[in-house]
Amino acid sequence: MIKAKFYLGKDQKITRFELTGHADYSSGPDIVCAAVSALAINTVNSLDRFTKTPHVVSNSDTGGYLVVDQLGADPQSQLLLLSLQNGLMDIAARDNNQYIEVKIFNN
Known part of the structure; x- marks a missing residue:
């Protein structure tokens, strides 16, 4: 299961x-992992290109691991991050909640 955690x-x-884990949607092409990866990579690349460069730690060897922090509180950064959060929640809501969970934490 992919676990997505957002910290406020x-x-x-x-x-x-x-983002941690793998969806294990199928033994063939894993469309849930592919969708999550595309959203996450696009968000990180967009943050880097259009706003402030975030701090990124990733490791796909350990079962899927991406941590992104040092994020800007500016409206552009937050719009990109909310778009990622919305996209992941949409994936989970489309009968894929056994493959991905999205949680939001208050600091």
């Missing part, structure tokens, strides 16, 4: 997100 600061802005 006191101002309710996203300060960090983590």
Whole structure:
């Protein structure tokens, strides 16, 4: 299962997100993992290109691991992050909740 965690600061802005695990949707092409990966990579690349460069730690060898922090509280960064959160929640809502869970934590 993919576990997506979003951490909010006191101002309710996203300060960090983590993605861990694999969906194990199928033994062939895993469309849930592919969708999550595409959203996450696009978000990180967009943050880097259009806003502030985030701090990124990843390791696909350990079962899928991505941590992104040092995120900007500016409207552009937050819009990109909310778009990622929304996309992941949409994937989970489309009968895929056994493959992905999205949680939001207040710091």
